[in-house]
Amino acid sequence: MAVYTQVSDQALAEFLTAYDVGKVLSFKGIAEGVENSNYLLRTDQASFILTLYEKRVHEEDLPFFLGLMRHMAARAVTCPLPVPAMDGQLYRTLNGRPATLITFLDGVSVKAPNVAQCEAVGAALAQFHLASNGFELTRANGLGVRDWRPLFDKCAPQANAVMPGMRALIAEELNALESEWPEGLPQGVIHADLFPDNVFFLDDRLSGIIDFYFACNDSFAYDLSVTLNAWCFDDTQLFEPEKARALLRGYESARALTQAERKSLPLLCRGSAMRFLLTRLHDWIFHPDGALVAPKDPKDFLARLEFHRQNDNRLLELLP
Amino acid sequence: MAVYTQVSDQALAEFLTAYDVGKVLSFKGIAEGVENSNYLLRTDQASFILTLYEKRVHEEDLPFFLGLMRHMAARAVTCPLPVPAMDGQLYRTLNGRPATLITFLDGVSVKAPNVAQCEAVGAALAQFHLASNGFELTRANGLGVRDWRPLFDKCAPQANAVMPGMRALIAEELNALESEWPEGLPQGVIHADLFPDNVFFLDDRLSGIIDFYFACNDSFAYDLSVTLNAWCFDDTQLFEPEKARALLRGYESARALTQAERKSLPLLCRGSAMRFLLTRLHDWIFHPDGALVAPKDPKDFLARLEFHRQNDNRLLELLP
Numbered sequence: 001m002a003v004y005t006q007v008s009d010q011a012l013a014e015f016l017t018a019y020d021v022g023k024v025l026s027f028k029g030i031a032e033g034v035e036n037s038n039y040l041l042r043t044d045q046a047s048f049i050l051t052l053y054e055k056r057v058h059e060e061d062l063p064f065f066l067g068l069m070r071h072m073a074a075r076a077v078t079c080p081l082p083v084p085a086m087d088g089q090l091y092r093t094l095n096g097r098p099a100t101l102i103t104f105l106d107g108v109s110v111k112a113p114n115v116a117q118c119e120a121v122g123a124a125l126a127q128f129h130l131a132s133n134g135f136e137l138t139r140a141n142g143l144g145v146r147d148w149r150p151l152f153d154k155c156a157p158q159a160n161a162v163m164p165g166m167r168a169l170i171a172e173e174l175n176a177l178e179s180e181w182p183e184g185l186p187q188g189v190i191h192a193d194l195f196p197d198n199v200f201f202l203d204d205r206l207s208g209i210i211d212f213y214f215a216c217n218d219s220f221a222y223d224l225s226v227t228l229n230a231w232c233f234d235d236t237q238l239f240e241p242e243k244a245r246a247l248l249r250g251y252e253s254a255r256a257l258t259q260a261e262r263k264s265l266p267l268l269c270r271g272s273a274m275r276f277l278l279t280r281l282h283d284w285i286f287h288p289d290g291a292l293v294a295p296k297d298p299k300d301f302l303a304r305l306e307f308h309r310q311n312d313n314r315l316l317e318l319l320p
Numbered sequence: 321m322a323v324y325t326q327v328s329d330q331a332l333a334e335f336l337t338a339y340d341v342g343k344v345l346s347f348k349g350i351a352e353g354v355e356n357s358n359y360l361l362r363t364d365q366a367s368f369i370l371t372l373y374e375k376r377v378h379e380e381d382l383p384f385f386l387g388l389m390r391h392m393a394a395r396a397v398t399c400p401l402p403v404p405a406m407d408g409q410l411y412r413t414l415n416g417r418p419a420t421l422i423t424f425l426d427g428v429s430v431k432a433p434n435v436a437q438c439e440a441v442g443a444a445l446a447q448f449h450l451a452s453n454g455f456e457l458t459r460a461n462g463l464g465v466r467d468w469r470p471l472f473d474k475c476a477p478q479a480n481a482v483m484p485g486m487r488a489l490i491a492e493e494l495n496a497l498e499s500e501w502p503e504g505l506p507q508g509v510i511h512a513d514l515f516p517d518n519v520f521f522l523d524d525r526l527s528g529i530i531d532f533y534f535a536c537n538d539s540f541a542y543d544l545s546v547t548l549n550a551w552c553f554d555d556t557q558l559f560e561p562e563k564a565r566a567l568l569r570g571y572e573s574a575r576a577l578t579q580a581e582r583k584s585l586p587l588l589c590r591g592s593a594m595r596f597l598l599t600r601l602h603d604w605i606f607h608p609d610g611a612l613v614a615p616k617d618p619k620d621f622l623a624r625l626e627f628h629r630q631n632d633n634r635l636l637e638l639l640p
Contacts, residue, residue, distance in 0.1 A: 003351045008431035025426045025522070028360060029351035031323040040348060040360065042426075106345045106362075111328035202345070 003029035005037045005052045005095050012041075012050075015094045018085040019101060021045055036213070037097075040104070047104035048083065052097040057213050059098045064139045065212050066090040066100060068132075068189060075131035077124070078208045080105055107200025107207035116204040118231050118243040122250025124206050125194060125227050129220045130255055132189035141192065141216040143275055145181045149174060151278040158285045163299055170277070173305065177271050182219075182264040190223035191215055195230040221261040224251055225268035228315070229276070229304050237303035239311070245318040252320050265315050270308045277301035323349035325357040325372045325415050332361075332370075335414045338405040339421060341365055356533070357417075360424070367424035369400065372417040377533050379418045384459045385532045386410040386420060388452075388509060395451035397444070398528045400425055427520025427527030436524040438551050438563040442570025444526050445514060445547055449540045450575055452509035461512065461536040463595050465501045469494060471598040478605045483619055490597070493625065497591050502539075502584040510543035511535055515550040541581040544571055545588035548635070549596070549624050557623035559631070565638045572640050585635050590628045597621035 007015075012027055022045035030038050030049075037052040053059070066082045067090075073081045080102035082090045091100040110117060141147075152170055159167040191198075193214035200208040232244040251257070257265075280298035287295045308315075327335075332347055342365030350358050350369075357372040373379070386402040387410070393401045400422035402410045411420040430437060461467075472490055479487040511518075513534035520528040552564040571577070577585075600618035607615045628635075 009428045010431060012428075024428055026424075026520075027428050030360070031349035031351060040350070104346075108329045108332075108344055108347050111330060200346075 003031070003037045003039070004035075004054050005097055007037075007039060007050070007052070007095060011095055012039075015050075015092065015099065018087065018089075018092055019083065020086055021048065021083065021101065041101070048101045049080065049104055050094075050099060050101055052094055052099045053091075054097065057098075061139060061213075062091050062098055062100070064137045065215060067137055068135060068212055068215055069102070071135045072128065072131055072209075077128055077131050078105065078206070079212070080208070080210060105200055105208035105210065107202050109197045109199060110201055111196065112235070113196055113231055113243065114204070115242050115246045117201055117206070119246040119250035119253075120201070120204065120206040121194065121199055121227065121231060122224075122247035122252075123254050124199070124209060124250075125191070125224060126251045126254035128191055128209065129188055129223065135189055138189075139216045141190075141218040143192075143214070143279065144216075144218060145177060145271060148274055148278055149178070151282055155278065155281045155285055159281065162281060162284060163302065166281075166302060169302075169305075170274070173270065173274060173309070177267070177274060180267055181271065182260065182267065185219035185221050185261055185264060186258060187217060187219050189215055190218045190220060190226075192218065192223060192226060194223070194227045219261075219268075220255070221257065221264055222268050222272060224248075224257075224261075225265060225272040226275075228269060229272050229301070233300075233304060233307075237300055237307075239307050239314070241314070241318055244315065245320075248315075248318055249320050257319070262316065262319055265319075266308060266312050269315060270305055273301050273305035273308060277305055323351070323357045323359070324355075324374050325417055327357075327359060327370070327372070327415060331415055332359075335370075335412065335419065338407065338409075338412055339403065340406055341368065341403065341421065361421070368403065368421045369424055370414075370419060370421055372414055372419045373411075374417065377418075381459060381533075382411050382418055382420070384457045385535060387457055388455060388532055388535055389422070391455045392448065392451055392529075397448055397451050398425065398526070399532070400528070400530060425520055425528035425530065427522050429517045429519060430521055431516065432555070433516055433551055433563065434524070435562050435566045437521055437526070439566040439570035439573075440521070440524060440526040441514065441519055441547065441551060442544075442567035442572075443574050444519070444529060444570075445511065445544065446571045446574035448511055448529065449508055449543065455509055458509075459536045461510075461538040463512075463534070463599065464536075464538060465497060465591060468594055468598055469498070471602055475598065475601045475605055479601060482601060482604060483622065486601075486622060489622075489625075490594070493590065493594060493629070497587070497594060500587055501591065502580065502587065505539035505541050505581055505584060506578060507537060507539050509535055510538045510540060510546075512538065512543060512546060514543070514547045539581075539588075540575070541577065541584055542588050542592060544568075544577075544581075545585060546592040546595075548589060549592050549621070553620075553624060553627075557620055557627075559627050559634070561634070561638055564635065565640075568635075568638055569640050577639070582636065582639055585639075586628060586632045589635060590625055593621050593625035593628060597625055 022043035026042045030040050032038050035056040039050040041048045072079050083101040091098050198211040280296050283295040342363035346362045350360050352358050355376040359370040361368045392399050403421040411418050518531040600616050603615040
């Protein structure tokens with residue numbers, strides 16, 4: 001949530017000579033997105049977001065991410081649309097970084113979503129999954145079940161310093177997840193990071209989904225579990241069953257879960273809690289001094305993991 | 321240039337119940353301003369900047385700063401206009417901080433101003449000085465000539481570690497400035513921080529002056545010297561006489577300098593170089609680890625100070 005690469009008025013003007021987007025009226029760095037630099041650009045034609053991709057997003061993935069946005073936007077998923085340069089390119093270079101212009105979406109992200117918003121995000125996630133059908137590019141999930149152990153190995157020596165007992169708990173849980181992880185669930189392109197800060201609302205109407213930079217091919221139900229963990233726990237990490245019920249109802253209003261998906265959901269929720277626990281633990285331990293972004297507390301996802309371990313059937317009861 | 325205080329959608333909605341500004345369409349933290357948190361708010365009526373005042377701006381100064389904006393805007397100085405709440409207040413409280421809504425100004429700040437832009441900023445500064453006439457509130461300059469020595473005393477032990485010889489040079493120069501500082505020059509409200517990032521342009525037309533949070537009562541010619549130092553040196557700290565000539569010409573197109581002001585200008589330029597040298601040196605030495613904003617290199621203003629010491633009459637020759 002910071003601007004890492006400064007873009008001068010001159011660099012902007014030179015970059016925009018490749019685009020047909022009108023005359024610049026204003027240009028401001030915004031505190032949005034994870035590890036990219038984002039600017040809000042207003043021209044006499046429209047408003048745009050200019051994104052400069054920093055280290056975490058690899059240039060070779062951009063055709064997937066940007067192509068996915070275009071694929072989704074063409075199928076009525078409200079998401080930003082990359083604006084091609086006059087030569088047809090979806091991204092160009094600015095200050096030595098890949099950079100793209102995307103359309104600006106109205107809406108505000110909500111810190112504490114209400115029940116109606118949870119239902120809306122469930123429906124939007126299902127529509128996203130259905131709309132991914134036919135998208136020709138693929139991208140492996142770099143943070144899937146097979147990627148968690150290397151992350152844990154790196155963090156394990158310092159895990160108990162973050163919270164006593166964390167190391168043994170993760171080790172035990174990781175063994176279970178690796179041996180029980182379901183295969184053969186319905187797959188497609190998933191968002192993989194549909195947290196409230198990546199969804200815009202105008203009142204209770206969902207007006208946009210942003211930040212496709214973790215999107216990948218994996219099971220739909222795993223994506224649903226990510227979203228449940230992101231939307232259905234309160235500030236104190238307490239599970240909110242009404243929100244979970246609404247999110248699941250919203251999801252199934254657009255796409256019915258298979259029996260195998262339903263049965264797997266509690267384990268998938270443990271898995272997605274593990275995924276965010278491990279990446280946050282990693283960033284908590286290894287973030288550089290003076291980082292522009294404060295690392296997020298890994299304990300929030302430890303609490304979710306413990307909830308799912310202790311309430312195996314709680315989610316299943318909430319399914320419509 | 322960062323967002324220090326996070327404002328949730330709920331906190332924003334509650335804050336805006338006190339205003340008649342329409343329905344929120346978008347709300348984004350922006351990387352602008354020094355040590356305040358700023359958000360760009362778009363409603364179905366207009367665009368605004370929401371500023372939360374952090375530690376450096378004291379609440380007791382807000383009537384001066386916000387009143388000054390209204391005074392200036394009413395006199396055709398293009399600057400943001402504070403939007404009163406429905407109860408007439410110019411600022412309210414948000415997340416425990418004083419916060420104000422101001423109108424949004426189009427335009428882009430330029431990193432390397434051209435000659436026409438320097439002339440425009442000179443004219444705008446003179447108009448600002450003239451328009452300050454009649455503003456009833458006053459605010460002492462907290463970073464005037466009498467405030468430099470305490471700053472220096474605090475930094476002196478570490479000055480040579482920043483640059484060899486800096487300590488003796490500042491000490492000698494401070495003695496000279498304190499003994500030769502001119503009294504009785506024309507006074508009024510000055511901006512005191514009119515750097516390029518505080519001025520917006522649409523092409524070469526000046527479209528706005530922002531960031532009134534150093535404004536105070538002091539001599540107009542001192543403000544002119546601040547602006548000369550800010551606009552008329554290149555990236556490598558080399559003096560650019562064409563830009564200085566244009567800035568002075570612009571200034572005198574709206575307000576003629578008195579003979580005393582002309583005569584004092586070289587010394588005032590040494591003084592304003594000293595003011596920014598000392599505050600930057602202070603922030604360079606004492607900035608906390610992990611600060612969200614990288615401190616600016618004090619050596620840029622040491623170079624300006626040395627230029628003015630060695631070229632006492634260079635500016636005078638450029639005056640129209």
